Amino acid sequence: MRGMKMTTENQTFTEKFDLLGCIQCGRCTGGCPVTVRTNLNVRRFVYDAYNEDLLEELSRVADIWDCTACHTCAVRCPKGLKPLEVLIGLRSLVVESGKTEPTVRDALESTFMEGNPWNKPRATRNDWMEGLDVIVAEPEQKVENLFFVCCTIAYDPRVQVTARNIVNLLNKAGVDYAFLGTDETCCGSEIFTLGEDGLFEMLIEDNTEMLNEYQADRIVALSPHCFTTFNTHYPDLNKPVIHYTQLLAELLEQKKLAFKDGLEKKIVYHDPCYLGKQSGVFEEPRSVLKAIEGVELVEFGRNRERSLCCEGGGGKMWVESESKIERLAETRVKDARALEADIIAAACPFCVLTLDDAVKAEGFEEEMRVAEIMEILGELEVMQEKPSSAQEVED
Amino acid sequence: MKIFTCIKYVPDTSEAEVKLDAGGTAVDSSRFSFDINDADNYAVEESVLIKEKYEGDVTVVSIGPKNSDVMIRMAMAKGCDRAIRIEDDRIASYDPLMVARVLAGAIKDQEFDLVFTGCMAEDYGQAVTGVALAEILGIPHAAYVKKVELEDGKLKAHRELEGGLMEVVEITTPAVLTIQTGINEPRYAPIRGIRQAQKKELKVVNLDDLGVPADEVSAEASQIVLEKLYIPVVESKAEIIEGAPEEKAEKLASILVKGGLL
Numbered sequence: 055m056r057g058m059k060m061t062t063e064n065q066t067f068t069e070k071f072d073l074l075g076c077i078q079c080g081r082c083t084g085g086c087p088v089t090v091r092t093n094l095n096v097r098r099f100v101y102d103a104y105n106e107d108l109l110e111e112l113s114r115v116a117d118i119w120d121c122t123a124c125h126t127c128a129v130r131c132p133k134g135l136k137p138l139e140v141l142i143g144l145r146s147l148v149v150e151s152g153k154t155e156p157t158v159r160d161a162l163e164s165t166f167m168e169g170n171p172w173n174k175p176r177a178t179r180n181d182w183m184e185g186l187d188v189i190v191a192e193p194e195q196k197v198e199n200l201f202f203v204c205c206t207i208a209y210d211p212r213v214q215v216t217a218r219n220i221v222n223l224l225n226k227a228g229v230d231y232a233f234l235g236t237d238e239t240c241c242g243s244e245i246f247t248l249g250e251d252g253l254f255e256m257l258i259e260d261n262t263e264m265l266n267e268y269q270a271d272r273i274v275a276l277s278p279h280c281f282t283t284f285n286t287h288y289p290d291l292n293k294p295v296i297h298y299t300q301l302l303a304e305l306l307e308q309k310k311l312a313f314k315d316g317l318e319k320k321i322v323y324h325d326p327c328y329l330g331k332q333s334g335v336f337e338e339p340r341s342v343l344k345a346i347e348g349v350e351l352v353e354f355g356r357n358r359e360r361s362l363c364c365e366g367g368g369g370k371m372w373v374e375s376e377s378k379i380e381r382l383a384e385t386r387v388k389d390a391r392a393l394e395a396d397i398i399a400a401a402c403p404f405c406v407l408t409l410d411d412a413v414k415a416e417g418f419e420e421e422m423r424v425a426e427i428m429e430i431l432g433e434l435e436v437m438q439e440k441p442s443s444a445q446e447v448e449d
Numbered sequence: 450m451k452i453f454t455c456i457k458y459v460p461d462t463s464e465a466e467v468k469l470d471a472g473g474t475a476v477d478s479s480r481f482s483f484d485i486n487d488a489d490n491y492a493v494e495e496s497v498l499i500k501e502k503y504e505g506d507v508t509v510v511s512i513g514p515k516n517s518d519v520m521i522r523m524a525m526a527k528g529c530d531r532a533i534r535i536e537d538d539r540i541a542s543y544d545p546l547m548v549a550r551v552l553a554g555a556i557k558d559q560e561f562d563l564v565f566t567g568c569m570a571e572d573y574g575q576a577v578t579g580v581a582l583a584e585i586l587g588i589p590h591a592a593y594v595k596k597v598e599l600e601d602g603k604l605k606a607h608r609e610l611e612g613g614l615m616e617v618v619e620i621t622t623p624a625v626l627t628i629q630t631g632i633n634e635p636r637y638a639p640i641r642g643i644r645q646a647q648k649k650e651l652k653v654v655n656l657d658d659l660g661v662p663a664d665e666v667s668a669e670a671s672q673i674v675l676e677k678l679y680i681p682v683v684e685s686k687a688e689i690i691e692g693a694p695e696e697k698a699e700k701l702a703s704i705l706v707k708g709g710l711l
């Protein structure tokens with residue numbers, strides 16, 4: 055618990071979310087992916103929330119927890135509204151009353167006490183580094199790329215591989231980098247969507263202060279959630295934030311990186327909502343995959359801005375949907391199966407976790423697998439430069 | 450309704466490997482996270498629920514370091530009204546009797562109807578403090594309480610017994626109740642609430658302030674000497690007894706007799 059500052063909230067709900075701007079066109083509901091499996095009707099909430107007397111009652115409607123914060127509604131709204139934020143505003147009322155689901159409560163408390171939503175001690179945050187040759191950042195030391203790992207990648211054994219493999223790649227490619235120590239703290243992406251504004255504000259203040267102290271040219275986020283959250287909610291950060299796939303695309307482009315081995319696989323790339331439709335990073339992950347010889351990159355019917363949400367965001371890691379209808383991630387892996395893809399490549403820890411579960415649920419483990427892009431690259435030998443102009447770097 | 454709720458800041462040992470410190474009499478807690486003891490969290494919630502229903506006020510009492518203020522602020526954000534934190538290195542905090550004496554020192558001269566504690570602390574797991582506290586205060590208690598029904602001057606406590614039995618006891622107030630987890634669903638303390646709780650009184654005191662003689666609660670007074678902690682060695686040893694049922698029974702009996710168990 056570091057800085058604490060009071061915020062004043064004088065705006066009404068209607069003003070805060072510009073509810074009067076809504077023309078009830080239905081573009082939001084029309085694009086909302088979860089409507090196929092839940093009763094969520096975001097347009098109705100935007101309409102009803104105009105009546106301040108109804109807010110309390112609306113906050114008790116379970117549907118508000120079905121939103122995955124995919125942002126499709128915000129992208130599609132012709133009036134520039136962010137319909138999902140009305141739902142988040144209603145969640146805030148629940149959080150302020152203290153009557154959250156126990157799983158949500160525990161995630162929030164853990165973030166407040168230990169800086170991560172996974173109920174893990176801060177002291178073990180960098181255990182994923184064990185056995186690796188990692189450069190850990192010091193505030194006064196100049197560095198080009200300061201890495202921000204993400205709570206989920208740091209603690210979840212399934213996705214730690216993203217961080218471990220990128221360390222090996224950076225070392226081999228001779229990139230100027232450093233990783234934050236155990237004071238790396240949750241970016242607040244899911245804290246925001248769970249509706250804990252007070253905690254989110256505190257994280258923004260503390261993280262801004264902490265990150266601004268580092269003499270780094272830029273921050274490289276491994277998770278699209280941290281990447282987008284820093285870029286949209288941290289106005290006072292003194293350095294740019296990029297996603298790691300952007301760094302890799304840059305290294306490939308500048309011929310500072312190449313992959314020696316090929317991979318004869320059919321790969322379909324799944325655009326994470328937080329990387330694609332929210333931040334417009336569509337091409338870099340694809341160009342990284344295309345740089346691997348032998349890879350046949352295929353596309354989902356619903357790709358880029360229209361990518362189907364995996365339902366991993368919006369705090370859904372801590373709120374189980376009651377719906378018995380097929381999960382969107384299951385629909386997604388069936389689509390991948392129909393494309394006869396060997397690998398579904400993703401660039402987000404939540405996508406990897408949800409899609410992985412879906413592959414198991416559908417019984418497709420024999421036919422295909424889900425892999426984080428760094429997982430795929432970790433299986434290839436990396437060279438510092440294109441073979442034509444340079445010598446290989448030893449393992 | 451005046452309530453005192455005793456809470457403890459404990460390490461969560463479920464997420465990191467338990468290692469002993471160099472001296473071998475303490476656990477190295479550098480890699481643990483610390484939080485309110487689980488049962489105490491339910492005790493806080495129960496006290497706040499009662500306050501909300503019957504009016505009154507709740508005072509949090511805790512023995513612990515400055516770091517634990519965050520836990521105390523969270524309890525106050527949930528509805529507790531004030532807090533006393535006792536910090537004194539002289540307390541033999543591994544001995545629940547000494548701890549109970551210190552807590553009693555903070556409570557005994559105050560006006561109160563109920564004292565809540567968790568039924569057991571996750572660190573030493575002794576389940577003694579609350580019961581000892583009642584004894585020292587000279588008031589009745591009920592341990593492992595899963596439901597409280599308040600009446601005028603008395604209460605019904607539903608106690609969880611061994612084997613899943615429930616026992617209902619009626620006791621007069623003031624009384625100590627040691628609260629079992631699951632009695633309620635503890636609420637979340639939003640950060641804005643924690644910020645507002647900064648305004649509530651948190652008194653930090655030592656033994657002298659409480660008028661508790663140090664030599665009655667220190668290692669010298671304690672009848673427990675902590676000699677050594679060790680991590681149990683995982684062993685597996687099984688002997689399969691073969692034969693007809695009567696033979697098996699005979700063999701088993703002779704093993705038990707030889708082992709001094711019968």
Ligand code: SF4
Binds near residue numbers: 075100131133
């Ligand atoms: S898309 Fe925008 S304007 Fe249209 S109904 Fe939804 S919130 Fe209203």
Ligand code: SF4
Binds near residue numbers: 086088123124126138
């Ligand atoms: S963010 Fe996505 S899931 Fe939530 S309301 Fe908008 S479209 Fe629906």
